[in-house]
Amino acid sequence: MKLETTTEKINPQELTESRLQLHYAVQYIAATSAALAESLPDDSHTSFGWSSVLEAFVGSAIQADQPFQVALEPVSLTLILIDQHNDAIASLPLHGKTMLEGLNWLQQQVYKLGADASKIVFLDYPPNDFPDHPLARGASFDASQTLALRELTNYYITTDWLLQAIVTTNENASAIHIWPHHLDIAMLITLPGTKNGHPLTVGVGLSPGDTSYPEPYWYVSPYPYPDTTNFPTLDGQAFWHTQYWVGAVLKSSQLVANANPERQQQVATFLDSALKASTTLLKPEYVMR
Numbered sequence: 001m002k003l004e005t006t007t008e009k010i011n012p013q014e015l016t017e018s019r020l021q022l023h024y025a026v027q028y029i030a031a032t033s034a035a036l037a038e039s040l041p042d043d044s045h046t047s048f049g050w051s052s053v054l055e056a057f058v059g060s061a062i063q064a065d066q067p068f069q070v071a072l073e074p075v076s077l078t079l080i081l082i083d084q085h086n087d088a089i090a091s092l093p094l095h096g097k098t099m100l101e102g103l104n105w106l107q108q109q110v111y112k113l114g115a116d117a118s119k120i121v122f123l124d125y126p127p128n129d130f131p132d133h134p135l136a137r138g139a140s141f142d143a144s145q146t147l148a149l150r151e152l153t154n155y156y157i158t159t160d161w162l163l164q165a166i167v168t169t170n171e172n173a174s175a176i177h178i179w180p181h182h183l184d185i186a187m188l189i190t191l192p193g194t195k196n197g198h199p200l201t202v203g204v205g206l207s208p209g210d211t212s213y214p215e216p217y218w219y220v221s222p223y224p225y226p227d228t229t230n231f232p233t234l235d236g237q238a239f240w241h242t243q244y245w246v247g248a249v250l251k252s253s254q255l256v257a258n259a260n261p262e263r264q265q266q267v268a269t270f271l272d273s274a275l276k277a278s279t280t281l282l283k284p285e286y287v288m289r
Helices: 012-025 027-036 099-112 146-169 260-281
Strands: 049-051 056-058 069-073 078-082 088-093 185-195 198-207 217-223 239-241 247-251
Touching: 012 027, 012 146, 027 069, 027 099, 049 146, 078 099, 088 099, 146 185, 146 198, 146 260, 198 260, 217 260, 247 260
Parallel strands: none
Antiparallel strands: 049 056, 056 069, 069 078, 078 088, 185 198, 198 217, 217 247, 239 247
């Protein structure tokens, strides 16, 4: 698996508009799962994963007269309903459609499959904690920035592959989830012990960009947050983020300009060093009291 990039160089900080288009498009997956999938205490039923077979994001399985899942092909922003064999039941390119038009289409298709589509509504997020965009006020989707959407998709593909490698070698690792709230792809490693009633955990993932950094970045975050100014050194040109949250960070703009294998190796090296450093920081002498 290579960290693919497009032939035409795209500045990671210029991916913002396509990232917002994608962020709104995946809300159809989350809305359907929240309404119709089996509810889970950690809300992971509203998350979704990457399917290398379909080259799409795929949500939870929905039980109906005809069982289905909602998927999104991210490069073209195409909404797809698939059956148990991963075959398409119906699809809708979102380009040129509003959020409401997409929802009406989705509800109509779900009704045909024998589920109560009236339950499907967009999720509410805390105020000021979800990116604003004209799509929220009736604008239409724009999938014309194909290169940028493909670049974003490649970040998810690569990160999913790297996280899968961690999961297979760590029995305390959670499943990999792509969360609709912040659009990050992440997993959680639970360590032995607790601090003030909180389990010791290390979150590992990729954000496509947010208020912390307006570009894709990888992070490894120990929790409870360690109280230290003497952070371990990180590999891969990474650094420690300490404002509002604590974690090791590697921004996409810091990737080497070499061929793709070197870029992927840089990310893998960062994740390995950051995991080791975060585990050390969760020892009792480091954890914030």
